[in-house]
Amino acid sequence: MIKKIEEIVKKQAGESDWNYHIAPVRKYALRLATKYGANKQVVGIAALLHDIGRIKYGPKNHEETGAEEAKKILIKYKYNQKIIDDVLYCIRSHKGADGVQPKTIEAEILINADAMAHFNVLPLFFYDRDANVPFAERIAWVEKKITNGWKRKLTLKESRKMTQEKYQAIKLILKSIKDLV
Numbered sequence: 018m019i020k021k022i023e024e025i026v027k028k029q030a031g032e033s034d035w036n037y038h039i040a041p042v043r044k045y046a047l048r049l050a051t052k053y054g055a056n057k058q059v060v061g062i063a064a065l066l067h068d069i070g071r072i073k074y075g076p077k078n079h080e081e082t083g084a085e086e087a088k089k090i091l092i093k094y095k096y097n098q099k100i101i102d103d104v105l106y107c108i109r110s111h112k113g114a115d116g117v118q119p120k121t122i123e124a125e126i127l128i129n130a131d132a133m134a135h136f137n138v139l140p141l142f143f144y145d146r147d148a149n150v151p152f153a154e155r156i157a158w159v160e161k162k163i164t165n166g167w168k169r170k171l172t173l174k175e176s177r178k179m180t181q182e183k184y185q186a187i188k189l190i191l192k193s194i195k196d197l198v
């Protein structure tokens with residue numbers, strides 16, 4: 018059943034979103050689930066489906082649109098109600114600190130893993146934006162995203178340990194870019 022869900026997400030997400038976001042989020046989430054003794058089935062499915070709303074309908078309110086979409090998929094594949102409820106809770110709360118505060122370890126893991134994946138794709142954040150946005154604005158946007166992730170979303174000791182070096186490297190690069198002007 019999980020393979021079916023993986024196929025659906027892979028197809029809908031497209032290569033980049035799959036390779037550089039969804040797949041790493043799942044990898045990190047499962048590692049954290051092992052470390053913290055969380056429910057791996059819930060964490061694995063939630064990681065796969067967490068951005069399905071963004072993928073299908075765009076970023077706006079994608080925690081909610083994604084939860085609705087995930088619900089349909091999970092019902093179709095006959096998951097039990099408890100798994101469905103737990104997965105949907107993770108998806109609804111994955112926005113992190115600005116949104117709903119997570120009440121379960123599985124939801125907290127998803128927020129951490131989601132933020133961790135952003136630390137791999139720093140160059141994409143610079144170049145993947147609207148070409149009309151001035152460079153200084155893009156840099157500020159990257160800095161905010163990375164700082165917010167580090168300070169507010171990486172709440173677990175293990176995810177900080179796994180991301181620390183990348184965070185330091187990114188901060189160093191940002192500093193050197195800012196020193197240019």
Ligand SMILES: [Fe+2]
Pocket residue numbers: 067068071079111
């Ligand atoms: Fe998301």
Ligand SMILES: [Fe+2]
Pocket residue numbers: 038042067068131
């Ligand atoms: Fe995400």
